[in-house]
Amino acid sequence: MKKIAVFGLGAMGYGIASSILRAGHTTHGFDVVPEQVTRFQANGGSAGALTDVAGSLDAVAVVVLNAAQTEAVLFGDDAIVPQLPAGAVVLACATVPPNFAREMEQRCNAHDVHYLDAPISGGAGKAASGQLSIMASGTKAALDAAKPVLDATAETVFTLGDTAGAGSAMKAVNQLLAGVHIATMAEALTFGMTQGVTPDKFLEVISKCAGTSWMLENRAPHIIAGDFTPLSSVNIWPKDLGIVLDIAKSAQFSAPITTTALQQFVEAAKMGLGGEDDSAVAKVYARNTGLTLPSEKE
Known part of the structure; x- marks a missing residue:
């Protein structure tokens, strides 16, 4: 069994940490929200200050919002990478630009720490059940070092190359x-x-027709229930689709459909819906058309 730390105990990170713990590993959870750390420890997570446990860690999973937060965990004020033992591995799970992933790989390698570009897909439910899809790229040594974490958290691991960046490209x-x-x-x-x-009739019919999608079947029930508790928030999409468009611009690639979708999420955020579930983008259409969506839960 390994000693593993998860940084970021949000909807995805908490599920990942719980899956690692369930697999029998010594698991530490860290988050800027102290209540999340307390909750994880109450459910079996290991206690201990970062400075006390870092030197004995085999792996670190960074499940934060973006590149800036990833870099802050790895090389910021309380940088974890310089504290890790040689041969430890960092699994970086946020959606980030491929060039950023390549830069982090080089900086980790300078400390004799492996880096696995490991963006995730599947939602909070699959994170909690250990059934994520992980788009991994990195050296064989990084993949080998990360195997206990991958086995505990993923139903499918796609190996996409022997250097960082390819996983993040696929995630984009x-x-x-x-x-x-x-x-x-x-x-x-x-x-x-x-x-x-x-x-409700829309979901019943379209989910059985050619126009369906995983996102439709997963998100439409939130609208029908009037429950916009954030499992994946509106605010994620201006960031992630912004990354897509930045990559597209660097490739001189026009992505007009992505641009249009991005504007709907930006408008939802302007309406004050940024912290709600991303299905709340339906409220933009409802407002513009004078529709009344099913009432939100009290």
């Missing part, structure tokens, strides 16, 4: 589709409402 492709699918689901659901199609 996935996020392009996922963000577009959520916005399109919201557009289709509210369009149906203008024609007398209720949201």
